[in-house]
Amino acid sequence: MENLLWRNSKWGSKLVAMAIACVALVWVAIPFLWAFNNSIKTEADTFRQGAVIPFLQFTPSLDAWKFVLSDPQALNCLFSSALVGVGTTLFVLILGTPAAYSLARFEFKRMKSRDITLWFLSQRVLPPVVVLTPFYILLAELGLIDTWLGLILLYSTFNLAFCVVIMRDIFRDVSKEVEEAARIEGASLWQIFWMIAVPLSLDGLIVTAFIVFAFCWNEALFASAVTSQHAATMPAFILASRSTRGVDFNQAAVNTLVAIAPPVIMSFFVQRYLARGLSFGAVKG
Amino acid sequence: MATAPKRQTITNHFLLNVAIVELTKVTKRYGNVLAVENFDLTTKNGEFVVLVGPSGCGKTTTMRMIAGLETVSEGEIKIGGKNVVGMIPRERDVAMVFQNYALFPHMNVFGNMSFGLRLRKLPKEKVESRVKEAATILGIAHLLDRRPKELSGGERQRVALGRAIVREPQVFLMDEPLSNIDAKLRVEMRAEIIKLQRRLGVTTFYVTHDQVEALSMGDRIVVMSKGHVQQIGTPKELYNTPANRFVAGFIGSPSMNFILTKVVEGGTLTAGDNFKIVLPPPMATALETRGLREVWLGVRPEHIRTARNGEAENAIPGVVDVVEPQGASTILQVNVGSDLKVIVQVNEQWGREAGERLRLSIPAESIHLFDPATEQQVSN
Numbered sequence: 288m289e290n291l292l293w294r295n296s297k298w299g300s301k302l303v304a305m306a307i308a309c310v311a312l313v314w315v316a317i318p319f320l321w322a323f324n325n326s327i328k329t330e331a332d333t334f335r336q337g338a339v340i341p342f343l344q345f346t347p348s349l350d351a352w353k354f355v356l357s358d359p360q361a362l363n364c365l366f367s368s369a370l371v372g373v374g375t376t377l378f379v380l381i382l383g384t385p386a387a388y389s390l391a392r393f394e395f396k397r398m399k400s401r402d403i404t405l406w407f408l409s410q411r412v413l414p415p416v417v418v419l420t421p422f423y424i425l426l427a428e429l430g431l432i433d434t435w436l437g438l439i440l441l442y443s444t445f446n447l448a449f450c451v452v453i454m455r456d457i458f459r460d461v462s463k464e465v466e467e468a469a470r471i472e473g474a475s476l477w478q479i480f481w482m483i484a485v486p487l488s489l490d491g492l493i494v495t496a497f498i499v500f501a502f503c504w505n506e507a508l509f510a511s512a513v514t515s516q517h518a519a520t521m522p523a524f525i526l527a528s529r530s531t532r533g534v535d536f537n538q539a540a541v542n543t544l545v546a547i548a549p550p551v552i553m554s555f556f557v558q559r560y561l562a563r564g565l566s567f568g569a570v571k572g
Numbered sequence: 573m574a575t576a577p578k579r580q581t582i583t584n585h586f587l588l589n590v591a592i593v594e595l596t597k598v599t600k601r602y603g604n605v606l607a608v609e610n611f612d613l614t615t616k617n618g619e620f621v622v623l624v625g626p627s628g629c630g631k632t633t634t635m636r637m638i639a640g641l642e643t644v645s646e647g648e649i650k651i652g653g654k655n656v657v658g659m660i661p662r663e664r665d666v667a668m669v670f671q672n673y674a675l676f677p678h679m680n681v682f683g684n685m686s687f688g689l690r691l692r693k694l695p696k697e698k699v700e701s702r703v704k705e706a707a708t709i710l711g712i713a714h715l716l717d718r719r720p721k722e723l724s725g726g727e728r729q730r731v732a733l734g735r736a737i738v739r740e741p742q743v744f745l746m747d748e749p750l751s752n753i754d755a756k757l758r759v760e761m762r763a764e765i766i767k768l769q770r771r772l773g774v775t776t777f778y779v780t781h782d783q784v785e786a787l788s789m790g791d792r793i794v795v796m797s798k799g800h801v802q803q804i805g806t807p808k809e810l811y812n813t814p815a816n817r818f819v820a821g822f823i824g825s826p827s828m829n830f831i832l833t834k835v836v837e838g839g840t841l842t843a844g845d846n847f848k849i850v851l852p853p854p855m856a857t858a859l860e861t862r863g864l865r866e867v868w869l870g871v872r873p874e875h876i877r878t879a880r881n882g883e884a885e886n887a888i889p890g891v892v893d894v895v896e897p898q899g900a901s902t903i904l905q906v907n908v909g910s911d912l913k914v915i916v917q918v919n920e921q922w923g924r925e926a927g928e929r930l931r932l933s934i935p936a937e938s939i940h941l942f943d944p945a946t947e948q949q950v951s952n
């Protein structure tokens with residue numbers, strides 16, 4: 288389809304399309320290039336005006352990489368990020384998927400399923416900063432400041448709503464007739480959920496998981512507020528390293544690249560699910 | 573043919589657990605919508621019951637109530653003597669074949685067919701042998717590793733049937749299982765389903781909106797309209813003695829002719845300028861005792877005889893308006909007088925022409941009379 292469209296267009300419009308694509312590419316790629324370039328500079332070079340092209344204008348060095356990757360604090364933050372990300376994702380999916388399924392399939396007596404869904408959605412509309420202080424106090428009361436569990440709970444609160452709203456739409460796309468067939472075959476509600484609904488929504492589930500994970504991995508504001516040492520995640524670490532030591536651009540660049548890498552690598556794997564998953568059911572497979 | 577016991581063991585696996593299904597005053601309401609009202613039916617052993625009727629008449633709703641996918645608003649459903657109202661589908665031990673097959677897209681054919689057995693925790697070897705056997709019966713043994721999307725429509729249909737039969741349920745429910753298959757394959761599959769059902773002897777409910785399919789498949793047929801059962805009977809009964817005008821018009825193709833006639837003394841019916849027919853004495857008496865002044869006369873196109881010349885008795889003169897050759901037979905639209913059109917089917921291939929003058933005669937035994945007010949049959 289797209290190929291045909293492309294082949295049949297005039298060369299003029301092709302040129303425009305290409306130009307736009309190039310600008311977009313540069314726009315997206317420059318920060319990465321900048322970060323990579325800086326990550327192989329020495330600290331002195333990062334402040335030198337003419338040092339742009341490696342080997343020609345400055346001698347590349349792996350010092351910053353070595354420094355960051357041997358810094359126990361940085362490694363600890365990486366581990367925290369991974370743990371909190373995976374933990375939150377699992378927790379959110381375990382709680383949110385059944386909730387989404389029941390909203391998709393059943394009508395409740397007191398409240399319409401649609402209204403409940405809307406309520407879930409409203410949780411995402413609130414600017415997160417508003418709840419920063421209350422959450423801080425809550426976590427402090429529970430003794431969960433600077434713990435992985437605290438962060439996982441916090442992130443789960445934000446992402447649960449997202450997961451429920453998205454997964455509900457995905458579940459609504461599973462053929463009712465297929466589920467009824469399973470019921471006739473003797474499957475219980477849970478069996479239908481596990482053996483029919485979840486496998487048939489796997490694409491959407493994977494994409495949802497990925498988005499939740501990426502949110503946790505990238506979140507900086509709350510992470511900085513409720514963690515200090517033990518449970519600090521990568522974004523919090525990056526923010527902190529700037530404020531305490533001035534700006535070590537080369538190390539900041541390495542940190543950035545390290546922080547960006549996992550979601551980017553993951554997105555390559557998730558890619559094949561993205562097309563269907565991100566349409567959230569609009570396209571039938 | 574219809575009532576002969578059809579139980580027959582084909583193998584040890586398909587031991588037959590035939591169940592009688594009894595529906596008593598079954599009613600389903602969706603809010604204000606009355607989908608099915610007072611459905612009464614008791615099946616015989618291993619009977620093939622066809623539900624037929626126009627779209628929206630409540631066929632699917634009835635099936636879903638038997639299956640347990642839909643609750644019953646009123647009435648009682650018994651399967652094998654047990655009241656199943658309030659039971660979940662699993663406890664009812666029925667199998668259903670859906671219109672769109674409803675196969676599990678993420679499982680291969682084996683997975684689809686074995687699903688119910690696996691849920692029942694049957695030993696693995698037993699599951700395998702049963703699935704293989706059913707697949708062999710249906711001719712899909714070579715497809716067990718395929719996913720549904722790698723199958724043709726007919727093959728999917730067979731898998732859906734296979735999924736239903738491996739479990740050896742007490743009752744089969746089939747909701748328009750052939751409506752998504754092309755015409756030629758449909759005829760083949762019809763015969764196959766009948767053969768299969770005879771072989772297994774399991775009581776079967778089969779939904780269709782195609783009366784030809786109903787006539788060719790059913791031991792008994794339930795004709796429904798607007799949520800009500802119009803008539804229950806064998807194909808022969810429905811064709812020969814329709815209970816009311818709806819059934820008379822629905823069963824048979826082309827449809828029965830209905831002519832609103834005036835009752836003249838002596839059992840004579842007239843309509844338009846030219847239509848006149850003298851009823852045989854028993855019918856005339858039946859009309860007289862009811863005191864009807866008008867009556868619907870029904871006659872099937874294939875029962876009207878034609879003569880080119882005026883020798884036929886009780887004959888009605890007409891002019892052929894349209895000729896529709898059907899291959900083996902020909903359908904004629906004949907104008908009788910200025911304002912009456914009668915459809916006639918003649919067993920001739922060709923040789924009829926528009927404008928031709930004919931005399932139509934209607935044999936007494938093929939006349940059906942219906943009360944204009946109640947639409948019920950009043951022939952006797």
Ligand SMILES: Nc1ncnc2c1ncn2[C@@H]1O[C@H](COP(=O)(O)OP(=O)(O)OP(=O)(O)O)[C@@H](O)[C@H]1O
Nearest residue numbers: 602605606607626627628629630631632633634781
């Ligand atoms: N869930 C529902 N809510 C409200 N009305 C319904 C529902 N399901 C069916 N109906 C109504 O009940 C009536 C019977 O529907 P049903 O599906 O049984 O018809 P059908 O005979 O199977 O028709 P078709 O040949 O088109 O499949 C229809 O008027 C339909 O609109």
Ligand SMILES: [Mg+2]
Nearest residue numbers: 631632633747
């Ligand atoms: Mg239907």
